[in-house]
Amino acid sequence: MNNKEKIFNQRVNEAFDSLDPVELELTRISFDIAERLHDILDEKGMWQKDLAQLMGKKESEVSRWLKGMHNFTMKTVVKLEFALQKPIIGIIGASRSANETVSTPVLRAMTNSPSGMAGMAPMTVAKSAVKKSTQPQAA
Structure with missing residues (x-):
């Protein structure tokens, strides 16, 4: 050089x-x-x-x-x-590994809807971001 x-x-x-x-x-x-x-x-x-x-x-x-x-x-x-x-893009929460995914009912509905999202891989979110309201409520 x-x-x-x-x-x-x-x-x-x-x-x-x-x-x-x-x-x-x-x-x-x-x-x-x-x-x-x-x-x-x-x-x-x-x-x-x-x-x-x-x-x-x-x-x-x-x-x-x-x-x-x-x-x-x-x-x-x-x-x-x-x-x-x-x-x-994908977001990986600090509380889970890159290989772990979480699919909420809303995200599942979006990916299975007739609006053209069918076939799209479910998006991933950190477990801490999933609100309690998405979990089944105890009677």
Whole structure:
């Protein structure tokens, strides 16, 4: 490695060290979501324009999503999950392992409804998030 390359690498490392770790994590998650969207589109044989039409969005907006530089809102992620009938992100509660899932009556009803969610894998939630009201009441 020559001197110019060493200086360049040093400056790049210094720049990364000065970045906010929260912003870095947000960027990583945005890229992960974009990668997941690409995987789902490939699996379904869909194109960017198909997703735009399905979501009622301009193709240019979907293009930004697929580049990984979009700051996704939870609302957009949920709309994507419903439109594509596939989970985009998963949340793992601290009180359970990555392999454990919890399915509430509401989530089961959503995934079995005739509104197009049938066949979608049940979403997982932390056990602590399942309200007592979803449990059968003792008489």
